[in-house]
Amino acid sequence: MTWRTELERTAAALRRASGAAEHAEGLLAQAESRLAATDTAARRRALAEQLRTAAATAATGWLGEExxxxxxxxxxxxxxxxxxxxxxxxxxxxxxxxxxxxxxxxxxxxxxxxxxxxxxxxxxxxxxxxxxxxxxxxxxxxxxxxxxxxxxxxxxxxxxxxxxxxxxxxxxxxxxxxxxxxxxxxxxxxxxxxxxxxxxxxxxxxxxxxxxxxxxxxxxxxxxxxxxxxxxxxxxxxxxxxxxxxxxxxxxxxxxxxxxxxxxxxxxxxxxxxxxxxxxxxxxxxxxxxxxxxxxxxxxxxxxxxxxxxxETLTVGDLVPDPLWADSSRNGLSTVIGRDAGGDVTVSFDDATPHWLIGGRTGGGKTVFLLDVLYGLATRYSPEELELYLLDFKEGVSFTEFTPSAIDESWIPHVRAVGVESDREYGVAVLSSLRGELSRRAGMMKRAGATRLARLRELRPEVPLPRIVAVVDEFHVLFSGNDRLARQAVAHLEELARKGRSYGVHLVLASQTISGIEALYSKKDSIFGQFPLRVALPGAKHLLDDDNDAAAGLSVGQAHVNDSGGIKGRGRTCAFPDASSAEDLLAELRHTLWERRESDVEPVVFRGFDEQHLTGDPTFAALQPNPLPKALLGRAVDVGVTTVGYSFDRSPGRHLAVLGTSAVAADILAAAAISLGRQHEPGSVEFHLAATAAGVEDVAEATVESLKAQGHKVRLLEPGSILTTERETPTYLVWFGADGADGKASALKRLLLQGPADGIHLIGWWRGARRFLDDIGGSSNREHCAGVVALNIAANDLGAVTGNPNHGWESRSNRCLVIDRHAGAETLAVPYVRPGRLDEYQEAGR
Missing domain, CATH: 3.40.50.300 (P-loop containing nucleotide triphosphate hydrolases)
Structure with missing residues (x-):
């Protein structure tokens, strides 16, 4: 073989292998030794020219030119x-x-x-x-x-x-x-x-x-x-x-x-x-x-x-797909939440990552990240494909923009319930409701012979079966302590975490920390082990394994997303957009989604700090004459914030006692009387009012005016005659301050025992639970007053009234417990108050 042939092969190899200089070195060295022997300068230069051409092909532009x-x-x-x-x-x-x-x-x-x-x-x-x-x-x-x-x-x-x-x-x-x-x-x-x-x-x-x-x-x-x-x-x-x-x-x-x-x-x-x-x-x-x-x-x-x-700059607008609502949730949900050097970072709710855990210190961007996720999902999936339940246990407004307000009537149509500054009881109610949905879907799947939601949707296309995402911000509040509520919350959470993936119910738990939650000590593995997707924001290294420091050094606007339970080497660090800086864009987007809605049913909003007013309840507005009238008392702390009432019939004991020193009791009596008045034809009943407690005159007077405006006969009773006044027609005795029974305990006992059969019902306020028990004749006569509304009374006092010494009641502002012994029901509620009542309390330091 001649040296010329070998040189030609060398040049050809360079042309074929872009950048294969290492291979060419050996060939060139051999050729050089032969050239040296021939000592032919012209041929050496010809070789150099061929190699120059080959190199120009192997490395072009910025990689090869001077x-x-x-x-x-x-x-x-x-x-x-x-x-x-x-x-x-x-x-x-x-x-x-x-x-x-x-x-x-x-x-x-x-x-x-x-x-x-x-x-x-x-x-x-x-x-x-x-x-x-x-x-x-x-x-x-x-x-x-x-x-x-x-x-x-x-x-x-x-x-x-x-x-x-x-x-x-x-x-x-x-x-x-x-x-x-x-x-x-x-x-x-x-x-x-x-x-x-x-x-x-x-x-x-x-x-x-x-x-x-x-x-x-x-x-x-x-x-x-x-x-x-x-x-x-x-x-x-x-x-x-x-x-x-x-x-x-x-x-x-x-x-x-x-x-x-x-x-x-x-x-x-x-x-x-x-x-x-x-x-x-x-x-x-x-x-x-x-x-x-x-x-x-x-x-x-x-x-x-x-x-x-x-x-690497991802804007909120980049999260929005075109067209809207084009994706199906049959096999899962997914959305882009950030971007790194490798491109967009997408997260999913599916069989592999059914639930998420999100952590970050105060000011670390947790709320912004959640807004990015929620808007990303709400624009990809229609309300028929996705439902949202949003709970916020901190003093913030994380999710208020998803609900209608006095300033903006629009809302995100995917949202079913929103809790703002939620009670733990409301959180437990939401988890309990979701657990009930699990059971409903499990029954449907069993009857249809399906083992996965995707298959059930194929077999029952006529039944709406959207995937459900429940977001709980500052979830550690829900499980604080080791009381009855915490234990209930843990039981619900464990069931949802284990079975949710099969039935399309997904959880997002966000918090500053998951340490120190006593109620979860024995359940951390069984619960958090079901949360493979971890999103660590600044200050949340605890979400990852002990030997995983990938979240160390994160700055605000960055997140480390790990889809394998926090184990080392399975995550991506990305930047996510600041939703708080795109208010105009999000407002426009919210209106666009709202205008595409097919239902005018607004999301239920539970604001734990808001007053509830009788006149603002649609149930009150819809009241008509009813043979089984119900006194409306407040709004329940449940998923639907349903109206809480107490029915009056001729059964023994159908009376209602409101217990506690709070002046809210007067507002509850007024709401009960006015709501009952709307359920009776004018002139068919009488209302007798007695105002013996100090400071209730204005509430009693306003109640009288409302009842008269409804066309009812109203009598104001003076002390000494409250229990002895003759009553010839069905009557409601509304007593603002019944402590001491007006000195006629025997008359009170007779009224409680015989009144309902004669069409006479007592709605009274006792400031002391022990005084009430004495007035009705002790614990043996508890059943003579089947209805109790507890306000600011101690749990042991309420236990004496109900006969349950282990009662879990904890009194606090703007809450009451409505008990109906005959129905075996106890309902936590936000009581109806007159507008401004809570402001008065706050100013008075109570």
Missing amino acids: LASIPSGTPVWPDEPREGAVRIGTAELEDEPAFPALVDLLGGGHLVCDGDAADPRVAGMLQSLLVRLVAAHPGLEVSLVDGVTLGQVFAPATALVDAGMAEPVATDHLGLAKVLTDAEKRLTEIRDIAARGQSIANRPYHLIVIAGLPPQVGKTVRERIAALAHAGPAARCHLVICGWRTAIRTEPLPAIEHATHLSCREAAMPSGAPSPARLGTLPLPIVLDPVPPPSQTRTVFDARAAQRREA
Whole structure:
């Protein structure tokens, strides 16, 4: 075989393998030995020309041309960046430039140089190499180490550091160790992704450039570098290592695999000039590329920094799909919540990640993140595909914008119930309701022979079966302590967490912390083990495994999303948009969704701090004459905030006692009387009012006026005649201050016992529970008054009235407990009060 044939094969190999300079070196060395024997200068030049052409094909544009010759305005980051070869200098033949010297780097291997950045030739090569790679690869991540010039060689790359594309330059052994640790962590994450069968092709390359090793670097660190070089290419991690040389009387360096070696430290030339560089086994000297023009460096790095900021900036508008409501929830729900260097980050509610756990310190962006999620879901799925239940246990307004208000009548049509500053009782009621929905769907699936929601929807397409997402913000409040409510909440939560995925019911629990929740001590694994998706915001490292510090150092607006229960190496750190800065956009979006609604049913809103007024209850507005009248007393602390009433019939004991010193009792009596009045034809009943308690005159007077306006006969009774006044027609005795029974205990007992049969019912207020029990004749006569409304009385006093010493009642402002012994019902409610009553209490400090 002639040397000419072999040269032609060499050139052809270069053309076929873009960037395959390493393979060509061996062929070139063999050809060089033959050429030397023939000593034919013309043929050597012909070979150089062929190799120059092949190199131009292997590395084009920013990767291969002389930087000084690239015209100003040449676009950076081409649509399809080339992998492999990149130019570091020029090979010379007989002291003349012959062809570009290429190394196989991104997508290939590493570059190792025995010289460091203290050598101007190496410094120039590093700066030009960085410009080339940054200009050609838009997704490149860079880590920079300089232990010899203390960062000076990378000073032009400040724009990359400012944009977050590169960390600040590491200049000592501690900084180098951090770079290696971060690279090892990233490498583990990439390998885990690949092990799950997912593509890593969209992951950015990670380039580690070491301009010179710090003097404190020892054997262990060098071995870590070698290990990283061994595993790096398979995880898109590549190194440029300068200063990799063995010092006198030290152990040999570990081998760097997948590397091309550049030698710059041979003996000086006779003239005193440094010897030429040598690349691998290439037999020609290499002149390394010089420092690129400063203006060109600034242009490339500034453009790259701007591109990086734009690429990683996700706006609220980017969360909104086009068209709206186009997705089906049959197999799950998903939405984009953020963006990282690898692109959009999508999270899902499905069999793999049925429930989410979200954590973050105060001000860490938890509310903003939740709004991003909710708007993302509500725009992808119609109300027939998705229902939302939203609970907020803190003093905030996290979810109020999803509900109608006096300022804006619109609402998000997916929302079924919203709790603002919710009671624990309301939270338990919502969980209990969702658990009931589980049972309903389980029965449907059993009857249909389905085992998954998707299959049930196929078999029963006529039945609406949307997926349900329940969000509980500051959920730890729900489980605080170890009382009855906490135990009920844990039982509901455990059932929902275990079975929710099968029936399309998904939970999102958000909190500052999950530690110190006593009621969950024995249930953490069984409950939180069902929450594989963890979203750690700043200050929420506790959501991840103990050895996973991926959430450390997060800034506001960043989230670490882990879909494997917080185990190390299974997460992505992304930036998410600030919904609070897009109020106009969200208001427009909310109106758009509202206008597309098919139902005018508003979401139920429970505001734990709001007063409830009788005239504001639609149930009161709809009242008509009724043979079984019901006194309306308040709104229940349940999912539907239903109206709470107490029915009056002719059964023994159908009376109502309101117990407690709070003046709210007078408002409850007024509401009961006025609501009863609307259920009787004018003139068919009488109302007798007695106001013997101090400070109730205005409430009693307003009640009289309302009843007279309804057309009823009203009599005001004076002390001494309250229980002895003759009553010839059905009558309601409304007594504001019945303590002491007007000195006629026997008459009271007779009224309680015989009154309902004669059409006489007592609605009375006792300020003391023990006094009430004495007035009715003790515990043996409890059944003579079947209805009780408890206000600010102690649990043991209420226990004496009801006969249940273990009663779990805890009195607090704006709450009452309505008890109907005959129905066996106890209902926590927000009582009806006159407007401004709670403000009066607050001003009085009560």
